[in-house]
Amino acid sequence: MQPIRVVVADDQELVRAGFAMILDAQPDIEVVAEAADGAQAIEAVAEHAPDVLLLDIRMPVTDGIEAARQVCAAGPCKVIMLTTFDVDDYVYEALYAGASGFLLKDVRRDDLVHGVRMVAAGEALLAPSVTRRLIAEFTGRGAPSGGxxxxxxxxxxxxxxxxxTLRLLARGLSNxxxxxxxxxSEHTVKTHVSNVLSKLGLRDRVHAVVFAYEAGAVVPGQE
Incomplete structure (x- = not known):
């Protein structure tokens, strides 16, 4: 089995090196490059074609949101945003840019590894309990400029x-x-979710939830 190829991008060297060391120590994960700013992150993804980009939201030269937007538009690489706060204003912009989820910078070692594996497998890195609160706040703000x-x-x-299935996804329910x-059965649900993503051209569950609210399948606060 091919290892999960990862690029780690953060302007703080100790944070970047720490995450890279943790991930590279896993038998099924390979850190193929590190980047100190958003422009380097874009270049690293283009050069190394990783499966996952771990990207700080606040980056110099090219900010993390723009870097995520370019990376997601250019190919299949999944993006996990790194943030200091769990309800960071930039998280909403990151979801519109195409990110598959986010992690706090003080994430536990095991959760970091698990998160990378989840996103590489096509899952969204937002727990069902978080999805409802995050998306309700997200949609309440309206689409960002240009949305x-x-x-x-x-x-x-x-x-x-x-x-x-889409409506229940939008409520934050697990499979x-x-x-x-x-x-x-859960297998049937997985098939339905896969069909929803395929038919609508969506990257993962996070974007299925965003689509559901924006398309009017559900409204914020609806049960």
């Missing part, structure tokens, strides 16, 4: 059951909780 509202007509691509709600 594009998704036309609700795209919901027509989904089957009735897939739309139900197990969705399975219980719909009275189906």
């Amino acid at each position: 594009v509202r998704v036309p609700s007509a795209r919901l027509g691509q989904l089957t009735v059951r897939e739309r139900e 197990a909780e969705i399975a219980a709600e719909l009275v189906v």
Whole structure:
């Protein structure tokens, strides 16, 4: 099995080196490059084609949000944003830029490794308990400057059951909780989630949740 290839980008050398050392020590993860600013991060991704970019939100030269936007637009590399605060204003911008989630800089070693593995596997790095609060606040702020509202007509691509799955995703439910709600197996839920992402051209669960609110499938605060 090929290792998960990672680029670590942070302007604080000790933070960057610490994360790189932890990740590189894992048998299934390889740190292929480090970057000290956003421009270097973009170049490193272009040169090394990693699976995951661990990227500080606040970066010199090219800020983390713009770097994430360029990286996500250019290819399949998944982006995890590093932030100091769990409700950082920039987190909302990062989700619009295409990031698959975020980690606090004081993250525990095991959670850092688990987070990289999750995102590399196509999962979103937002716990269901966090998703509801984050997305409700996120959508309440409206789209950032230049944000594009998704036309609700795209919901027509989904089957009735897939739309139900999307609605439950937007409420922050896990696969197990969705399975219980719909009275189906977790395997079936995974299939529905995969179909939703594929049909709508979405990167992961985070962006499925954002889509659900923007397309009018649910509204903030709806249960």
